């Protein structure tokens with residue numbers, strides 16, 4: 056399975072603008088060609104590392120999460136990666152092998168591996184290999200519920216998690232879920248959505264959940280609000296609540312994307 060990974064650099068001066076980037080009231084589209092060296096951030100207490108910050112809470116837009124692609128060079132990492140004690144993390148590795156140290160135990164996470172880190176956790180990140188490691192880091196403030204326990208740390212992978220066919224889709228649309236949707240401890244899902252050629256979302260999904268969608272593999276036409284966009288590996292789509300969305304997979308190889316969504320909680324009735 057392919058997991059697109061940006062490598063940075065800077066396009067030559069002769070490169071024609073593709074004019075694919077968009078920012079609207081309901082979605083942002085950050086195309087793969089935007090992931091150059093000059094739009095990376097360095098982060099406090101992270102060494103030999105850089106991040107493409109693709110999404111962050113913005114008032115009047117998507118408000119629940121931040122999503123980064125982090126690249127850690129050999130011998131890099133962080134002894135204190137997360138500044139917010141209420142933040143939980145979903146980590147998905149697309150290149151190399153990541154070491155996560157959690158409660159004194161070392162976990163080696165390879166390509167396609169997924170890690171869930173609960174809030175108020177002590178954890179660390181290392182790259183002990185001779186090659187760069189790259190991963191998605193999704194951060195969301197955990198919303199506790201009285202009488203429901205906090206989720207626990209776990210590691211798994213795309214390969215270890217059977218994709219579930221969506222109903223009545225003849226195998227054209229499937230979802231790999233790292234968390235059981237019935238598990239009320241969790242207030243966010245990170246899934247991999249897969250379509251075979253011709254497979255589609257057959258209606259304009261318009262819902263309260265926000266999304267980050269990163270195209271890991273394959274191509275599609277994607278509807279974001281009123282705009283049909285041709286998407287390819289490495290493109291990122293960032294959707295606020297109620298942004299209409301649909302798609303049709305166009306490539307012979309599967310069209311697959313990493314999907315964040317906020318779930319399983321009542322909306323707050325008071326505006327912050």
Ligand SMILES: NC(=O)N[C@H](N)C(=O)O
Pocket residue numbers: 248260264266300314316
């Ligand atoms: N755009 C999407 O893939 N949306 C998903 N079907 C979802 O909201 O679960």
